Amino acid sequence: MELRSVAGLNEKFFIVIRGKSRKGFSRGCIGRVEADLQPRGELTGLLYTGAGGPKSGGTVRRDDTYPLTRHQAQLLIFISSPSKRLELLCNPQLFSAICDLSQDDLVVVKYKKGHLPGLVKNLMQIGNKENKDDLHMLGFEVEFVDNDHKLSSKKPAPLPLFSAADIIQVVPSHAVPLGLHWKDGQCQSREAVTRINSMPIIKSRTRQESENHTEQSAIQRQSSIQSLATLELGSMVEVVSNSGITVYGVIRWLGVPGGKTDKFAGIELDYEVKGCSDGSYVGQRYFTCEERKALFVPMTKCSPDGRFLRSSSGRETLQLIKTPPVPIFEDCEEDAAPLPEAEVLSLLVGRMKGIQGHINSCYLDATLFSLFSSSVTLDNIYQRPADTEQAITRTLRKIVNRLRRQGFVPAESVMNFRKQLGCDTFRTEEKDPEELITVLFQKVLCMEPLLKIRSREETSQGAYTFQIFLEKEQMGQMPTVQQLLDTSCLSGGLKFDEMPSCLMVQMPRFGNKYKMFSHIIPSAELDVTDLLYNSPRECFICGHLAEYECLQCLPDSKLQPGRIKQYCTTCNSQVHAHPSRQAHCPKALAVPDGVDADTPVPRHKMQLFAVLCIQTSHYVSFVKYGPDTHSWLFFDSMADRFGDDQHGYNIPEIKACPELGDLLSQSEEELARLNPSQAPELVRRLLCDSSMFLYQNPANPLSKPNHRQP
Template identity: 45%
Template sequence: MAQVGREVDDFLMYFILMEKIPVGSRTVESGRLCCMSEESYLQRVTGDQDPAPSLSVTVIEENILIDVDVNVLHPLSQRQAALLLAIHNSTERLNCFLERGLLEQAVQAEVGQRVLVEHEQKLFPALIHYVGNTLDTSTLLPPVYFGVELEGEGEGRGNMDGSYKGVTFFKCRKSSGLLLPFNKVIFSGAPPPDDAGSTLSGSVNPGDKVMFFVEDSLKRGIVVFSSNQAATGFVEVLPEEAPSSELLKIPLDSIVKEENATPDHQSPVKDGKPAGREEPVKVNVRERHLEVDSLVQIQYKGDELAFGIIRWLGYLPQIDDVMAGVELEEDKGCTDGSWWGHQYFFCPPRRGLFLKLKACQPDTRFLSSRDCSPKSLESPKPSRDDSHRVPGKVPPLQGAAAVDILEGDMRGIQGHCNSCYMDAALFSLFSCSSVLDSLLFKPSSLPDGNIQQTLREEIVNPLRKKGFVSADSVMNLRCQLMEKSQCPSFTTSEKDPEEFLNLIMHRILGADPLLKLQSEGQRVQECYCYQIFIEKQQEMTVPNVQQLLEQSFHHSQLKLAEVPSCFIIQMPRFGKEYKMFSKIVPSLELDITDLLADSPRECVVCGNLATLECAECFKDVILSDHGLKQYCLVCSKQVHSHHKRKNHKPTPLKIPEGFLKTPNKILRETLELFAVLSIETSHYVSFVKYGTEKGSWMFFDSMADRFGSENGYNIPRVTLCPEVATYLAAPLNDLMNQNPREMKGVAKRLFCDAYMYMYQSKRMALYK
């Protein structure tokens, strides 16, 4: 993106206010943008002991400092913040952020892209010539605008030739340029230049989908009457949101025709509902394999295919054929699931399409076997039948069996439509470990049999038995999660792994929390994943997971209330881009003995039973370079006799009563690493330890390769990566000096891109 004007601090973090904030006698409106330095953010989060700390942020437009509850702030990238700042109304800005789709399109928009723009309450085709700021120094972050050149009917209706306040940002025809915020631009559905005029003022026919403005608001509707349009210059349109059969008379030059495949018949509306029939859906033999949630492809325009999911099957008014309501993968539709004022299903705007069921074909990109040859595409075998289910109990894979079943192409879980976060998480948790198998079988307090059965019989069991899970099985799970979570983007948008795990474990299956954390004087807190927050220290250049966990627990004054069967740890990074450490060394074994609240511990000096702990000795490298510091009474007196430690205040440890009477050998409580999730450029992959040998590591990528282009499908791949063990055994100095680009195989993605570590206690898993 082009940037003009003063430079913006690269070390600022940006947020949008999700709620109004009272500040003295005034109120800071929701939708305002705020910022703070990364350094201040890290110090505040790691230094504050409140469960929901507040942050001191600067309101960008007003340049004032306010304290805000962290839960009211939503993080933004610098690019998102700059685009949102161009929208001056904070309420409108917040609405644009919540819709997300348009903002995501704006972030990816490029110079040379054809778009539609809103101008003078009409839509005109245009060409993007410039993306950047306009020398606006009135705020801490220069807002970003789109410089466009109007085409077709819009030519000569602009207000510039590419120059603004004496500065030339781009060049275009006289009075044909505009500088606009992104919410005045439609990035998809723009007509090609040759057809620009016809889509604006050319011939339209009954049944055509059109866009138009009513009182500054963009509307969509169906043309129902257009006779003698050349003479009158008007057409009659039924708006999609119409509560009755009232038609609107719209000037012909104020509409834009949507060419995106409309239904074959229109029918009258009665009492706000379609005058249709309610009867069982009759499907012929050829169409029996298609049902609700089936993945389908549609002949869209000419040879172009569109892909989607059947959300509804039934009859529409005055149409004899069985109709399908399809949610498309892209904005190529013409509805949000409504037809003539009646909502048949729900999907984002412009993702829905109604068409005859016989016009739908199974999506040929997804195969149910390892055969991915072009021949298999000619006669696709639909995988949404009972053959993809594997009932019963299938144990996790280990050793040679894991290699035999999982290694190779079309192995693992097939990725599709931003599913890598889920694919990598499921492969990590279930391919070679049984620590969370209770989720598959254990009755929960919030039972959802369908989702649990899908997870068990369509994903975990096929993965362990056949080594392959087709994308439609994962999509089936995503559809069910979307319905339960009421989040329409669950089948299309990328999520975070922890968001998926929290949803399925807590809200869907009602599983017991994996972690119970206790802070001094506070109640036990329960959670499923633990996020590490620490202050960056100069001496910690290449830390290991053990050090990071101890640092985080020390700064947050936390203890484990009990030994977890599964410990999922998120690394200290903020978003998918910022990383606190360039490399992190995986700790193959995690010693949590000293992190337990009421467990006997060893004196770090003599090894006897410890009775005191000193938080202030934690950073004393003379005693040891890491680890919590606890002592017996004698050693504590000796250690704190030093003049530098005289002011320390050791606290008593809780010792189990039986241990005081008959002291026993103190056993170390350890967890073993079984999987790591990594992320690079918004794509998640997985490392799994599949055996006891040091080199028993495998790497999984659900979208490692692709067959075909737009109409093709992703090829998941599992490869062995014994080179990981070589770097794990290397001296720390060698690892510090190792150039990531020169690391062999996929080792760089484990050491440099780690996002989430997964540990298990096989002893505790027996009781969970």
């Protein structure tokens, strides 16, 4: 069969990405559009539960879906778990590479309890297509590199079949490791590999390109010999087996092991290999890593990682791509304080500044930078007495200290922290910041929930972040964070039991395209006075002690739409005497005892100190580093890259962003007239891509008494 299915031009498939189950459709299920109800913002479609034709139909909100091609739908439907489908969809770079796989592309797949490399040999159809409505499933036949590190050519049994969710890495044929030699698009090892014609090679290269590659390989080997003396701890290396298969890793130990006379290297491999250890060699431990990823070999067998050898100036002269030197960091017992405002720009602004990203880590990099780079409120929450501090907390503390002292944290430090989080998906996959924040505060920092939220006067519940839930019709086209928070709380009958020390507000969106509002105006301050339970509030009309609150008055165009409306008894009667409001149902407030009706009500406000943004599954952040209005930074852990997408390293960058201060200094009337298309680039990015706004209460910082025992 052909790699891609030929379908009708009008076919439209989709996957449900959010929302509650609605008329047969739930998160992760796949359907085909039958009708697009534009005015209602809904789709009617047919639901597929497996191979074959649709099983049922229903309706779903258009904003709760993500469009798919037939080919994408067929790959996803072979994944039995709806949550696994969504996980893959949230990694668009990997999913796109899987959709474009060609015969003999090298992949790494999940197999039993580990990961194995192999070559894609066939695209398999599961199910018989009997009519145009049928949607068959697609899987990949993969030929493993066997335990002796050579390609298997004997096929006594059918090749194993894998779904798209089983593939964790894709290496196209033009980027194949040097240990495999290519001629005319075919992979050659000691035994010839037979091509299966049902999966054509889309990315095959000409004979001339293959000859160039062979010549480059020779140059690379010569360069590797010349560079052997430069190998040291942390160097990225390759080792070629006798059968010609290359494995890659990082040197974690150098020395002469017991019973040997030659110098050896202890290498942590990129993926698990049978027969390797966890850092031990002949019963002696030299370093620690995951099982089956530690390889010990003589230094003479090591070469600089050939994937980072590139041609320069169009000639065949190759040079090694070297990671920029990282200053040695000597941690001391004294924790680094947040940087003074006057020192931030000189230490932090520039390339190779901040936290270096690696393998979908931008959610983690942006969140840690937002929380700990300069916030006074969050300054001491990662500190614990030395005798009770967890290892993972010490790792976090070193990251923060290194960021504040040197202005740069290498990817290796953060990858170590990801491993210590304990969940495999935190190590290699992109997560949402709210997932990380919950684990970070609950498991790592051992803190009680930051928020205590009461729902309709019931017992309060703890939370670490606050998710905005509302109907789009309740707001204007470009709401402020204050309006979103007020409307969401009133609509859900929610109140805060006490003034939060830190309030992280999640915007109503999913990814880049599926967001409820195209632009959101940041509120420099959040006034939470009217969102506190059993706290005195002033009448919206006369300023006296309020006794009633009305949800239906919230959008009233004659009463400042979007503002919470609470009234004293007199004003409540007068406002609701109007014919348009007589059907309203104002709710009595819990008024504290002993509060005089004329006593001024103090306002409780929180200050914005960071904003997390996401665009096309990539997180960045804006952080306020001082009291000055214009003291804002923009941070991107993967702003640039040295080397191609498969290899190389990410270059983090921090920019000063004083223009954000200009935006936040404007009045509500000026912001309402704002044209986002005319705003500066970074400001426009914040307005369009904001995902979470972080606020702090400087008068009541998070402190050690809030810690709970682990």
